[in-house]
Amino acid sequence: MKFLLKTLIEYLIKEKNKLKIIEQKEDNNIKYIIKVSKDDFKTIIGREGKTIKAIRNLVNIAALNKGIKKKIPVEIIDE
Numbered sequence: 262m263k264f265l266l267k268t269l270i271e272y273l274i275k276e277k278n279k280l281k282i283i284e285q286k287e288d289n290n291i292k293y294i295i296k297v298s299k300d301d302f303k304t305i306i307g308r309e310g311k312t313i314k315a316i317r318n319l320v321n322i323a324a325l326n327k328g329i330k331k332k333i334p335v336e337i338i339d340e
Contacts, residue, residue, distance in 0.1 A: 262333065265323055266293060269316055274301035279340060293320070295337045302339040313337060 266282050274280060274297055281296040297305055306313050317335045324333050 262291070262293065262320055262323060266295065266316070266320065266335070269319065270295060270297070270305065273304050273312070274298075275304075276301055290331065292334045292336070295335065296340055297337065299339045302337065305337050 263282055263284055267280070270280060270282075271277055276298040279296070279298040279301070283294040283296070285292045285294065295305065304312070305316075307315075313335070320335055321332055324331075
């Protein structure tokens, strides 16, 4: 999942060196936090949040293909 997120986001942002993807595991739950620069933050969110929604959908589809039946939260923050 982390590789999928990194690959998707690298194509969208300009400052690739500031991209950080943090995987947090609590009990049986996984959560991903994406950190990007302030300039790239708007790009990842997209118009009316459509880009981040699409990224979340792709991550959850990939999780279903791996047999994970829970939704995986993906959050974005700027540095």
